[in-house]
Amino acid sequence: MRYQPAYLIGIMSALLIVGGFYAGGVWLVALVLLLYLALPVAEHLVGESRWPSEKRIAALTPAVTRRYDLIVIVTAGSFILLVGWALWAVSITTLTWWEFTAFAVLMGEYGGFVGIVTAHELMHRNRAGKRQLAFLLLSLVSYSHFCIEHVRGHHVRVATPEDPATARRGETLYAFLPRTIIGGFRSAWGLEKERLARKGLSAWSIWNNMLRWHGFTIILMTGIGLLLGPLSLLLFVVQSIIAIVALEAINYTEHYGMARKRLPDGKYARVRPEHSWNSSHILSNINMFNLGRHSDHHYQSNRPYYKLRHYDDIPQFPYGLAGMIILSFVPPLWFRVMDAELDRFQASAASNSSVTR
Numbered sequence: 014m015r016y017q018p019a020y021l022i023g024i025m026s027a028l029l030i031v032g033g034f035y036a037g038g039v040w041l042v043a044l045v046l047l048l049y050l051a052l053p054v055a056e057h058l059v060g061e062s063r064w065p066s067e068k069r070i071a072a073l074t075p076a077v078t079r080r081y082d083l084i085v086i087v088t089a090g091s092f093i094l095l096v097g098w099a100l101w102a103v104s105i106t107t108l109t110w111w112e113f114t115a116f117a118v119l120m121g122e123y124g125g126f127v128g129i130v131t132a133h134e135l136m137h138r139n140r141a142g143k144r145q146l147a148f149l150l151l152s153l154v155s156y157s158h159f160c161i162e163h164v165r166g167h168h169v170r171v172a173t174p175e176d177p178a179t180a181r182r183g184e185t186l187y188a189f190l191p192r193t194i195i196g197g198f199r200s201a202w203g204l205e206k207e208r209l210a211r212k213g214l215s216a217w218s219i220w221n222n223m224l225r226w227h228g229f230t231i232i233l234m235t236g237i238g239l240l241l242g243p244l245s246l247l248l249f250v251v252q253s254i255i256a257i258v259a260l261e262a263i264n265y266t267e268h269y270g271m272a273r274k275r276l277p278d279g280k281y282a283r284v285r286p287e288h289s290w291n292s293s294h295i296l297s298n299i300n301m302f303n304l305g306r307h308s309d310h311h312y313q314s315n316r317p318y319y320k321l322r323h324y325d326d327i328p329q330f331p332y333g334l335a336g337m338i339i340l341s342f343v344p345p346l347w348f349r350v351m352d353a354e355l356d357r358f359q360a361s362a363a364s365n366s367s368v369t370r
Contacts, residue, residue, distance in 0.1 A: 017077075019299040020084045020318075023127040024091045026300070030119050031095070034102060041115035048122055049339060056296035056333035063293060063323045070320050081319045085134050085302065089146055092128040096120070096153050096252075103248050104241040117248055121255020124154045129260045130301045136160045137314055148226045152233070154256040157226035158201035166200045167264075168314050172271040172288040173281050178261075182270035182355065185344040189265050190258065259338075266290065266337045267307045270355045271328070286312045286327045287362065293323045294333030305334045328358045 033040045099120050108116065132150035135143040144160065151157040163178075170176035177196025180189045205223050206216040214220050238246040267290050273281040292298070292305030304310075306321035308328075330337050331354060340347050 017080055017084065020081070020302065021088075022300050023088045023123075023131070026123060026127065027091050027095045030116075030123060031098070033119070034099075034106075034116060037108075037112060041112055041119065045115050045118055048119070052296065053333065053336035053339050056294045056335055059295050061293040061323075062295050062298075065320065065322065067322075070322075073319070078317070078319070081317065085131060085318075086146075088127065088131045089135065089150055092124070092131060092150060093153065095123065096128075096249075099252075100237055100241055100245040100248060104245045113244070113248070117251040118255060120248065120252040122259055124252050124256030125259025125263075126301055128154060129156070129159070129256060130304055132160065133163065133304070134302050134318055136164055138317075139315070148222065152226050152230045153253075155227075155230050155250075155253040156257050156260070157230065158198055158223050159260070160226075161204055161222060162197045162201035164314075165204045166197070168284075168311065171268060171284060171311055172273040176268075178264045179268040179271060180265045182352070183348070184269075186262060186265050186341045186347070187344070190261055193261050193264060194257065262338045262341055263304065263334070266330075266334065266341050267304075269351055284311050286324045287358075290328045290330055290337075291324060292330040292334045292337070294330075297334035301334070305330075328354065330354075 029044060033044045099116070103113065103116070128150050132147040135150070136147035138144065147160050148157050151159055167176060167178045170179075172179055174181075177193045177200060180186075180193075202216075202223060205221055209216055209218065209220060212220075217224070219225060234246060234249060237249055269290065271288050271290070273284065273288055275281055286308035289307040289311045291308040294305060298305045302318040303321045304318075306318075306323065308324055309316060309321045331350060332340070340350060
C-alpha cells in the first residue's frame with residue numbers, strides 16, 4: 014500500500030479497543046467477532062496490491078522514508094500506552110467475567126498482531142536504540158527473547174529442520190506451538206551465551222539480554238500485582254499468552270512445509286524468496302507492516318517494510334494472512350488447503366527446474 018496514513022490502522026485499532034472498553038458489554042464481544050470473522054472476509058474482498066515497483070522504491074525520498082519510520086515509532090508508543098492504560102482501567106472498573114475475557118482477547122491479539130509485529134520491524138533496524146525499543150515492546154508480552162532468536166537464529170536456520178519456527182509438513186499448529194516456544198527459548202539462550210563467551214563474559218551476567226529483559230518483565234509483573242491488583246496482573250498474563258500464540262501462529266503459517274535443499278558440503282542452500290509463504294493482501298499488510306511480504310523479508314532482512322516487494326513465482330497464500338491464521342486453528346481444513354498449495358508449488362518448481370536444465 015503506497016498511502017502512508019493507511020499504516021496508522023494499528024493506532025486506530027487501539028482507539029477502537031479503548032472505545033469498546035468504555036462502551037462495554039456487547040461492544041467488546043462485537044470487536045472480537047470483527048477480528049475473527051469480519052477481517053478475514055474483508056481482506057479477501059478488498060484484494061491484493063503489488064506496490065511497490067522497483068521504480069517506486071527508487072523514487073522514495075529521505076523525507077518520505079522518515080515519515081514511514083515515524084509511523085513505526087508512533088505505533089510502538091501507542092502499544093506501550095495502550096498496555097499501561099488497560100492495566101490501570103481494569104483495576105478501577107467492574108467487569109463481568111465475559112467482558113474481562115473479551116477485553117483480554119482484544120489486548121492479546123493487539124499485542125501479537127501490532128505490538129510484536131512493530132517490535133519485529135524495529136529489531137531488524139541497525140540502530141541500537143530501535144533494537145532496545147523492540148526489546149521493551151516484547152517484554153510487555155513476556156517474550157523478549159524473540160528479539161534474539163528471530164534475528165540471529167530463525168533468519169539463519171529458516172526452512173531447515175534446525176529451525177524451531179519452521180513448521181513441518183503434516184504438523185498441526187497445536188504440536189508446533191510447544192515445539193517452537195520451548196525451542197525458541199533454548200535457541201535464544203544458546204545464542205546469547207555464545208555472544209557473551211566471545212567477549213569473555215559469563216552467560217549469568219547483567220550483559221545477558223535474556224536475563225535483563227525477562228528480569229524486567231518479572232519486576233513489571235510484581236509491580237502490577239502490588240500496585241494495581243490481581244485482576245490487572247491476570248490481564249497482563251492472559252494478554253501475553255494470547256500475543257505469543259498469535260505470533261507463533263504467524264510463524265506457523267508463513268513457513269509451513271518450507272525446506273531448503275541440503276548441499277553436498279552439508280550446508281543448506283541460500284535463503285531465497287521461495288522459502289517462505291507470501292501474501293500481498295492489503296488489509297493484513299497495512300495492519301502488520303507488510304509482514305505478509307515474508308518472502309522478500311527473508312531474502313533481504315534489512316529491507317524496511319515499505320520497500321518489501323511482491324514476487325509472482327513463489328508460494329502464495331490462497332487467502333490473506335488473517336484468514337490463513339484462522340484456518341491454521343482447524344487442522345483438517347488447513348491440511349486440505351495448504352498441502353494442496355504446497356504440492357502445486359513444488360510441482361511447478363520441479364517443472365521449471367527441468368525446463369531450465
